[in-house]
Amino acid sequence: MALQVTDLTISFGGVVAVNGMSLSIEPGEIVGLIGPNGAGKTTFINCVAGAYRPSRGTVQWKGTELRGLAPHSVIRQGVARTFQNVASLHDLTVLDIVKLGAAARGRRGLAAVADLWRGEAALEAELHETVLEPLGLADIAAQPVQTLSYGLRKAVDLARAMASRPELLLLDEPVAGLTVQEGQQMAAVIREVRDRRRCAVLMVEHKMDVVMSTCDRITVMAAGARIFEGTGPAVQADPEVRRVYLGEP
Amino acid sequence: MPARRRLALLAVVVLAAAGSFALGRFGAYLVHSVAIAAIAAMGLNLLTGFAGQISFASGALIGIGAYTAGNLGNAGWGLGAILAAGVAAAVASVVIGLPALRLRGLYYAIATLAAQFVLEYLFKIVEPLTKGISGMNIAPLVLLGRPVASDQAWAAISIAILALTWLGLARLMRTNVGRAFLVVRENELVAKGMGIDVVRVKLWAFLASGFVIGVSGALVGFTTRLASPEGFGLSLSIDQVAMLIVGGQGVWAGSLLGAGFVVLIPEAIQRLGEALHVANLLSAMREMSFGLLIVLFLLFEPRGLAALLRRLARGVSRIALPHPVPDSSPVVAARTPAPGGTREKAL
């Protein structure tokens, strides 16, 4: 078992956003997390990634407890996340962002002073080969991120997460806002990342075709809790899921 | 940076430093005044323009640099006094920055204001270290066994240190800590999600900017040869922030331009006033031009002289060349963000 979340609960000012949610992921597995708006999917990811501190529950990751760790410490444990909406970061190029991703697991403390005189050529070559080329970003590595299309910026965000050499990727709506074609490319990239690195993936996504074609297993959330778990066809056939999703009686 | 450009830059700096010996006393005085102000402005630019943390305490930090350098210089420390001044101000800057780890924007600005006042007060009463209200006389810096007293020599030294500072800060911005500054400035939540330790990054920003401002303070002390509390008041902090605004935030050249503007314009007005025999209106006119400058720049050119000059240069090149030079034409056309894609919702 790579990730084992048990009984995760968090509330904001009396509103329980995630309520006793449990979920597990094996290495190399792609798990889709779906559910209606407000089900608590993004909040769940935020809890695992350390952005929020759950009031109850455990987040076991390869024998370490992640709950209570700061986001930057969670990344050091090999758990990286992407964002639903990518921020526009002025002045930074694609390569800058990817380097920051790599740095998330790099030198700390006073050792960072060494960066002042150390060259970055070797690192750049490595990032080109391992991240930029596979994601098709090599040609635009020197471009400022803010000049890129939304789809490319999402790819850069994924590249940034991958540069930290994660063993678990948390993807928050990776294809939302992309064109159909861009979405398919993104889905292919996600599968490739898994295949090549045996990286586990947890993705929150609304586009069902992408979820069905990409995920090995699907977990359905509603009102902060898990209501169903299974393969794509099983999820589509389940009456409870249909009721929550489609409003069928 | 390519080797050829590096050499060219070195040549410019050496020539400028050497050239300052050809200047008259007043010319040299203007040169080192601008250079020293620009060093501090770069320190503040690092903190505010690049890392996004406002500060109204740079006047007091310049003071800490000057007092430290004065005490150690008087004890015969030489160049070490300048470095020690940087270290002392860096420590103070981190202490002042601690509230910034919890506070944002306005509250932090008020906290730095409080630090400015408290430090200014301490300059007045900690007489063993500061000689109190009367101020501390500072002996000339002793370099290679000889005291440095001429304005020309100080102009050369200031230019050299300014160049070093510029180079060092530009290099810092190409490290991961430097890149992280920019992300923290744009959005702290995103920075956290990217695995950036925001607290650590901010501390680096305070440390580095404090060091640079402290070095500038040491130079202020050695060139004016006097450190007194009213020299490091809130108005000096406001001068510094004004340089940042007039010059342009987040651009190194902007700090130099801003320092030149804020130091030289009042001088020019003073000359003008003396020529027109309206000396009694002088200080009023200086202040008025200063206030107007700040307001007008913020209203009409908030990105400062650096952006203004860049636009001018582009306009000139467009007239001079048959085909306009495109500035950073995006390969992929920018698209509007996804529906509801505000930065606040990034998490």
Add this chain to the structure above:
Amino acid sequence: MLLLQIATAGIATGSVYALIAIGIVLIYKCSGVVNFGQGGYAMLGAYAAYALARAGLSPPLAAAGAVLVLGVVGALTELLVLRRMLRAPVVAVMMVTLGLLILFRAVCLAVWGPDQIAFPQIFPQGAVQIAGIFITYNYVAAALLSLVLSLAFLAFYRFTPMGLMQRAAADNSRAALAVGIHVSNQVSVAWAVSSALAGLGGVLLATLNGLSLTLSNIGLVAFPVIVLGGLTSLMGSLVAGLLLGMLEAFTDGLLTPALESFLRAHTSIYSVGALQQVVPYMLVGGMLLVRPQGIFGQRGTERV
């Protein structure tokens, strides 16, 4: 006896602080702008009253005229400057108000010079005897006028339709727009009222301490007041203004002499200087670390 004397001085200056701070909070609440130049408006008010009195108006009438003039100046500031900076970052807005402060000071310097000026007598001379101590009418009037006006303003803000519109604009400008409130007009009104209050504060301060450019420093003293009171609480400003006025008075009257005699006995330090001027800032430094939202403020307001 001494304590009472000190407390009176503290209440008088403290209530003027409150008047200035309420103006800052009012603008902040409805536009998110912090006016670092509030002291400039106070100074301008005092000089305006002086000029009107010199022009022949009776001193109380001159004071009232100055308050009106300042209201216009405030509205003009909003229309000409702040309205053009709606999308500017916080730092830029802070700096533009500081720039205005510098400008105002320069104008006053050019017109009236750097020296202290004898301010016209607005309130009758003499003193009233209360509980064995003498309090000049200046102090009584400053304290009473500021307190009554502050409370009247709070009531106005709370209970009148205009106050309701102000509160709606402050609370949620989009929602206010949606129900038909002209939000930017409300911001102009807030600036006018705030500057008028500051102008009155300046006049009162000048009756206590005389008139000079240093009067504008009161704007900076007001910041500890608003941090202590919570940036969003008008009532908080009132209470914190009084508290800090008292703190200053007691520091000046009791703490400083005690501290100095101790230091002279045990160290080489002879004077602690103007300790009363920094004590509020020391307090604020600690306050910001422990409870940044102030005594009366609400948590999370900074996130807007």
